[in-house]
């Protein structure tokens with residue numbers, strides 16, 4: 001299983017496969033995890049999710065770009081997403097990846113795209129969450145968050161990954177900003193020098209950092225499909241009388257949909273992360289790596305006509 005996971009994560013960064021995937025459209029069963037190739041298709045899914053009591057964070061897929069043109073187009077697409085959400089009156093915000101907006105080209109270029117996006121979010125009274133990517137981009141992402149938080153206040157949030165050793169220290173460093181975090185386990189392949197290699201340690205640290213965030217009184221987005229962690233959070237907020245408007249659960253589109261629905265029916269805020277676009281390959285490969293059993297439906301879809 002670990003070998004399969006490593007192989008899928010290695011393949012997730014393959015540029016040739018990524019280019020081919022863009023050209024051939026949603027394939028290999030990717031439509032299970034990706035809401036469509038266009039904003040219009042994704043907005044239909046957003047409306048249906050809202051209808052069923054779930055709120056959304058919309059993600060225009062893309063990452064690791066080295067083209068200034070692509071970075072500019074991605075920023076324009078995110079702005080269009082914010083505008084589509086506002087004009088539809090949808091209960092949704094957006095998530096972005098900084099390497100999609102040119103972080104690998106230059107920090108100032110990416111910052112200028114982020115300023116355009118977050119100022120539009122502010123104008124529309126919306127919210128932008130910076131997804132956290134691999135370790136190499138962790139520090140610049142945190143720095144950019146600090147800068148944007150100072151400029152735009154509550155319209156920007158970030159993600160912390162429980163698998164990184166540095167996460168707890170980052171929480172200390174960012175405490176003065178009263179941050180709104182999404183807490184996740186972490187989806188990239190990282191070396192044992194920077195991340196817990198053992199899943200049980202990651203799970204333990206996840207609970208440790210959520211508890212810290214809730215105890216600090218800052219908004220917590222608990223992003224996991226893990227029953228044990230979800231049950232722990234439900235128990236802790238009850239015990240501490242933490243109101244339901246101080247946290248939310250988040251899950252990915254196409255994963256544990258019945259559980260998403262059930263939590264919403266129990267009165268919790270549940271946000272579905274809805275990715276769309278043609279650049280689906282890296283995202284899809286990470287979803288396969290999280291659960292190598294998913295590879296079997298890829299194989300089935302290859303033989304389906």
Ligand code: FDA
Nearest residue numbers: 131132184185186187223224225226250251252273287290
């Ligand atoms: P875990 O992997 O232990 O899974 C628990 C259970 O969930 C499994 O037993 C299975 O039932 C189900 N499950 C999990 N993954 C599945 C899959 N792919 N297919 C089918 N079932 C699955 N990561 C990151 O590094 N940076 C980020 O910015 C984000 N953003 C993000 C947003 C949201 C809303 C979510 C839910 C997750 C992320 N992640 C992320 C991904 C995260 O780091 C992690 O890789 C996945 O959520 C899988 O871990 P779980 O916490 O679900 O637990």
